[in-house]
Amino acid sequence: MSDPNGPVLELKDVAVHFGGRGGLFASPGPVVKAVNGVDLTIGRGETVALVGESGCGKSTLSNTIVGLQAPVSGSIRVAGEEVVGADRRKLNDIRRHVQMIFQDPALSLDPRSTIGATVGEPLKVRGVAKGEALKQRVGELLTQVGLRAEHADRYPHQFSGGQRQRVVIARALALEPGLVICDEPVSALDVSVRAQILNLLVALQKRTGVSYLFVSHDLSVVRHICDRVVVMYLGRFVEMADRATFFANPKHPYTRALMSAVPQADPVVQRGKERYVLSGELPSPANIPSGCAFHTRCPLATEICSQVRPELTPRPDGALVACHHA
Amino acid sequence: MSADPIPLLSVENLTIEIGGASVVDDVSFHVAPGRVMALVGESGCGKSLTSYAILGLLPDAAKRTGGRIRLHDLDLSALSEREFRKARGKDISIIFQEPSASLDPLTTVGSQIADAYRTHNKVSRAEAYDKARQMLADVGIPDPDRRLHQYPFELSGGMCQRIMISIALICSPRVLVADEPTTALDVTIQAQILDLMKKLVSERGTAIVLITHDMGVVADIADDVAVMYAGRVAEIAGVHSLFAKPCHPYTALLLASVPTLDDAPKSDLATIEGRVPTPDEFGEGCRFASRCPLVTDKCRIEQPPLFDCGDGHRSACWHIDRMPELMEAAA
Ligand SMILES: Nc1ncnc2c1ncn2[C@@H]1O[C@H](COP(=O)(O)OP(=O)(O)OP(=O)(O)O)[C@@H](O)[C@H]1O
Ligand SMILES: Nc1ncnc2c1ncn2[C@@H]1O[C@H](COP(=O)(O)OP(=O)(O)OP(=O)(O)O)[C@@H](O)[C@H]1O
Ligand code: SF4
Ligand SMILES: [Mg+2]
Ligand SMILES: [Mg+2]
Numbered sequence: 001m002s003d004p005n006g007p008v009l010e011l012k013d014v015a016v017h018f019g020g021r022g023g024l025f026a027s028p029g030p031v032v033k034a035v036n037g038v039d040l041t042i043g044r045g046e047t048v049a050l051v052g053e054s055g056c057g058k059s060t061l062s063n064t065i066v067g068l069q070a071p072v073s074g075s076i077r078v079a080g081e082e083v084v085g086a087d088r089r090k091l092n093d094i095r096r097h098v099q100m101i102f103q104d105p106a107l108s109l110d111p112r113s114t115i116g117a118t119v120g121e122p123l124k125v126r127g128v129a130k131g132e133a134l135k136q137r138v139g140e141l142l143t144q145v146g147l148r149a150e151h152a153d154r155y156p157h158q159f160s161g162g163q164r165q166r167v168v169i170a171r172a173l174a175l176e177p178g179l180v181i182c183d184e185p186v187s188a189l190d191v192s193v194r195a196q197i198l199n200l201l202v203a204l205q206k207r208t209g210v211s212y213l214f215v216s217h218d219l220s221v222v223r224h225i226c227d228r229v230v231v232m233y234l235g236r237f238v239e240m241a242d243r244a245t246f247f248a249n250p251k252h253p254y255t256r257a258l259m260s261a262v263p264q265a266d267p268v269v270q271r272g273k274e275r276y277v278l279s280g281e282l283p284s285p286a287n288i289p290s291g292c293a294f295h296t297r298c299p300l301a302t303e304i305c306s307q308v309r310p311e312l313t314p315r316p317d318g319a320l321v322a323c324h325h326a
Numbered sequence: 327m328s329a330d331p332i333p334l335l336s337v338e339n340l341t342i343e344i345g346g347a348s349v350v351d352d353v354s355f356h357v358a359p360g361r362v363m364a365l366v367g368e369s370g371c372g373k374s375l376t377s378y379a380i381l382g383l384l385p386d387a388a389k390r391t392g393g394r395i396r397l398h399d400l401d402l403s404a405l406s407e408r409e410f411r412k413a414r415g416k417d418i419s420i421i422f423q424e425p426s427a428s429l430d431p432l433t434t435v436g437s438q439i440a441d442a443y444r445t446h447n448k449v450s451r452a453e454a455y456d457k458a459r460q461m462l463a464d465v466g467i468p469d470p471d472r473r474l475h476q477y478p479f480e481l482s483g484g485m486c487q488r489i490m491i492s493i494a495l496i497c498s499p500r501v502l503v504a505d506e507p508t509t510a511l512d513v514t515i516q517a518q519i520l521d522l523m524k525k526l527v528s529e530r531g532t533a534i535v536l537i538t539h540d541m542g543v544v545a546d547i548a549d550d551v552a553v554m555y556a557g558r559v560a561e562i563a564g565v566h567s568l569f570a571k572p573c574h575p576y577t578a579l580l581l582a583s584v585p586t587l588d589d590a591p592k593s594d595l596a597t598i599e600g601r602v603p604t605p606d607e608f609g610e611g612c613r614f615a616s617r618c619p620l621v622t623d624k625c626r627i628e629q630p631p632l633f634d635c636g637d638g639h640r641s642a643c644w645h646i647d648r649m650p651e652l653m654e655a656a657a
Contacts, residue, residue: 190539
């Protein structure tokens with residue numbers, strides 16, 4: 001690949017839409033604009049958190065980056081190579097640099113395959129290793145995630161939820177990707193297990209220099225693990241900042257509402273904090289409000305907000321914010 | 327558990343067995359009117375079974391083998407299924423974790439709420455619908471007239487949960503059991519539902535048993551907290567006392583494993599080694615013994631009872647006096 005110090009991922013004006021065309025038999029339903037005009041760069045060894053409510057487009061964007069979903073426009077570069085429009089062979093080559101970890105480890109493991117077969121599969125398929133070498137590499141990967149080489153012969157049901165997520169992580173790391181997309185990797189796990197997996201992800205990053213795009217709605221986890229935060233609302237980024245700036249000085253009214261809504265595990269802090277409860281529900285992405293998509297729920301909204309869409313603009317402390325009044 | 331007002335709901339020494347193992351073991355707590363009691367603990371620790379037992383809704387595999395449950399002076403655990411059906415909804419109600427799974431997909435939400443009212447009140451359909459409309463407004467659903475005639479699939483998850491709450495509250499029960507009522511919802515919607523529950527408690531004096539695994543939710547709304555581990559109460563205390571001075575090693579480690587404002591980014595979080603024992607591994611001693619940093623031989627042999635550590639704060643641990651040692655190591 002090109003520049004070894006360049007970014008692992010560059011998104012330019014990426015848009016992903018669903019439906020609308022109405023095939024031969026389908027009724028031409030409304031177009032769901034799940035992702036719209038998104039720009040993002042992730043550097044080597046960096047962790048970027050992507051936060052936002054259900055349906056805002058986090059998984060759609062993740063799926064698009066790994067090539068499970070095609071964008072309607074925009075450019076996606078992985079380690080400098082363009083993904084959009086690339087031929088099959090090239091795509092295959094690019095994709096080994098990006099792996100994905102999903103929320104529910106139970107659903108991402110085949111119950112009939114041994115742990116060893118699951119972790120070794122990407123190596124075997126790509127002909128990276130076979131026979132004794134494959135077995136040894138699988139053993140190394142399992143050890144790296146805190147399991148043991150002997151575990152290779154066991155099946156998923158013989159493991160706890162946290163151990164299964166370790167298996168999923170081992171498989172994601174098998175091809176030494178530059179970027180791992182973690183879609184809510186700890187949400188399904190108990191608190192005490194969650195801490196083990198977060199520690200593991202951090203340790204692996206320190207050792208291998210892997211970058212993460214970390215999708216989560218848990219802001220205390222995000223604050224712990226990320227270098228930068230991106231907030232998404234109805235398919236668009238509304239705020240982007242480095243961790244310290246983001247948590248010290250959140251600016252977009254939606255970001256502030258999210259922060260206020262996440263309960264802190266401390267009754268004194270939680271009961272003393274400023275409340276900023278949003279009214280109303282998330283509008284449908286098939287019917288995105290005009291102007292600023294947040295104006296229907298925003299406590300600061302004025303007339304201009306429903307008419308003109310605010311662009312992401314830089315602030316003195318380096319944050320990018322899309323709001324007329326923040 | 328300061329200056330206990332007279333309890334409305336009392337769970338006393340509740341024990342539930344499945345296949346010979348006590349998956350809920352000797353669990354006791356009390357809830358007074360206008361108070362919120364939180365049950366917290368990891369997956370499988372027996373929170374849902376405890377709540378089903380309160381409502382007389384235990385699955386066939388599970389048997390209540392000990393203890394009783396009282397609602398004021400009524401012994402719920404002595405009721406027949408028929409008598410229980412009368413109490414359910416009227417005196418005591420439950421909301422489940424998955425709103426979409428517990429609503430009837432083929433019936434309008436208005437008719438589901440009205441039916442719940444008519445089960446316990448002899449009124450006309452029209453009167454029941456009026457009541458339902460009022461209820462929807464109370465739980466903060468805009469445009470209730472339109473919503474009454476919609477089906478569950480036409481509503482968002484947050485709205486379905488409000489419908490569930492409406493059904494649970496339409497007969498003004500004195501006790502509400504809420505099993506993970508916000509776990510499936512977005513945080514901004516969760517905040518709305520928690521605010522709604524606070525309003526119920528302060529305006530109607532409803533007593534709430536809230537089941538959750540989220541320490542943030544506990545910190546937000548609970549008055550008292552019972553921390554459960556492997557079917558037993560490990561620690562029970564007023565919410566401020568529990569967070570300020572946990573007296574059980576499990577609670578202390580659980581609290582330390584949640585990232586906080588004070589942690590350095592990407593630093594190691596405290597973890598609890600090992601895993602929760604399965605019911606067939608419970609044994610004679612403390613159920614936390616296999617993972618506890620303070621463990622001694624005594625812990626492995628003899629089950630610790632709940633000891634008082636002041637102000638009604640109680641902990642089931644032989645080594646409460648060594649907690650400072652643990653807190654230092656975790657910090
Ligand atoms: N294959 C699809 N066809 C049609 N619409 C889709 C499809 N996949 C996603 N959508 C819609 O696109 C929008 C964004 O969905 P997405 O799954 O990306 O949200 P998300 O942010 O990951 O939400 P969650 O937090 O619930 O996982 C939603 O409105 C969803 O219904
Ligand atoms: N119908 C059933 N048949 C057999 N075992 C059951 C049944 N329901 C619960 N159990 C077992 O009883 C124990 C307690 O389960 P319970 O559902 O009360 O846990 P919980 O604390 O609510 O967990 P979660 O946080 O995952 O909801 C678990 O070991 C569970 O596997
Ligand atoms: S642009 Fe207007 S509507 Fe949008 S967030 Fe800012 S103030 Fe609110
Ligand atoms: Mg998603
Ligand atoms: Mg449960």
